[in-house]
Amino acid sequence: MSDAIAPYRTAVVTGATSGIGRAIVFALRKRGLGVYAVGRNQDQLSELADLCGALPVRADVRETGTIAAALAGVDIDILINNAGILSSRATFFEIDPAEIDAMIDVNLKAPMHLTRALLPGMVSRKRGHLIYIGSSGGQAPYPAMAAYGPSKAGLSLFCDNLRCDLLGTSVRVSEIVPGRVQTGLYRTSIPNNQAQAVLYDGYRPIQPEQIATIVTSVIDLPSFVDVSRVEVFPTDQAAGGGTMVKHVP
Numbered sequence: 742m743s744d745a746i747a748p749y750r751t752a753v754v755t756g757a758t759s760g761i762g763r764a765i766v767f768a769l770r771k772r773g774l775g776v777y778a779v780g781r782n783q784d785q786l787s788e789l790a791d792l793c794g795a796l797p798v799r800a801d802v803r804e805t806g807t808i809a810a811a812l813a814g815v816d817i818d819i820l821i822n823n824a825g826i827l828s829s830r831a832t833f834f835e836i837d838p839a840e841i842d843a844m845i846d847v848n849l850k851a852p853m854h855l856t857r858a859l860l861p862g863m864v865s866r867k868r869g870h871l872i873y874i875g876s877s878g879g880q881a882p883y884p885a886m887a888a889y890g891p892s893k894a895g896l897s898l899f900c901d902n903l904r905c906d907l908l909g910t911s912v913r914v915s916e917i918v919p920g921r922v923q924t925g926l927y928r929t930s931i932p933n934n935q936a937q938a939v940l941y942d943g944y945r946p947i948q949p950e951q952i953a954t955i956v957t958s959v960i961d962l963p964s965f966v967d968v969s970r971v972e973v974f975p976t977d978q979a980a981g982g983g984t985m986v987k988h989v990p
């Protein structure tokens with residue numbers, strides 16, 4: 742473990758079985774931290790354990806009690822709330838109402854509840870770092886993101902509120918806000934393996950390892966420095982939906 746992160750020994754990463762979360766697990770293990778990898782896919786969790794020694798916690802991220810029970814007695818220093826879904830890209834007048842609940846539950850409520858479960862220990866030890874993977878979709882409007890966007894906007898404001906409540910505790914709160922990263926995030930909203938062709942081929946998206954580099958850089962700063970929010974975009978992407986339509990009388 743490097744001196745810079747010496748106070749931190751253990752981390753929890755949700756959504757560890759693919760994409761950004763998986764890359765963060767490897768990066769933290771490389772720095773010598775004990776990493777609890779939370780996910781649903783047993784094969785992927787076992788592979789993580791074999792490849793880098795991560796400690797699997799098999800649970801849906803909405804099952805706060807199951808995760809807290811698996812971590813009972815462990816002093817968690819870093820909580821990385823990464824699990825998230827963009828399960829539908831329907832317009833809001835066509836979206837399946839169940840998808841509204843799913844995105845709010847996984848992207849907003851689950852991180853809030855897991856934070857609530859692990860935060861008292863961090864506060865009492867006066868040592869901890871809460872990291873949230875937000876989204877550019879939570880900072881500006883985009884077409885067909887009217888459930889995902891608010892879930893991430895809520896997460897972003899939650900981070901700011903936490904900073905108010907945590908003043909004087911030495912617990913840091915950092916939100917990482919990416920634009921397009923090449924992962925499996927769109928596998929259900931752009932079905933039939935078309936996401937690669939629609940979103941990634943011919944573009945230069947961010948890679949998950951680059952988000953992991955940002956996460957470790959944020960952690961490595963001295964504990965009196967809190968990188969509160971980082972926005973990171975592909976150089977070829979700008980924020981927001983700028984679409985206009987012609988008026989049809």
Ligand SMILES: NC(=O)c1ccc[n+]([C@@H]2O[C@H](COP(=O)([O-])OP(=O)(O)OC[C@H]3O[C@@H](n4cnc5c(N)ncnc54)[C@H](OP(=O)(O)O)[C@@H]3O)[C@@H](O)[C@H]2O)c1
Nearest residue numbers: 756758759760761781801802824825876921922924925926
């Ligand atoms: N990719 C992008 O362009 C982008 C941009 C901005 C923000 N983000 C955010 O980055 C985070 C990571 O996403 P990603 O891009 O790496 O996509 P990903 O490859 O789809 O990874 C998402 C991870 O979350 C897990 N997950 C989803 N629902 C879960 C649940 N109910 N319980 C437990 N785990 C669950 C998935 O596990 P399963 O395999 O079991 O579903 C998967 O491991 C998300 O919060 C996403 O909103 C991504």
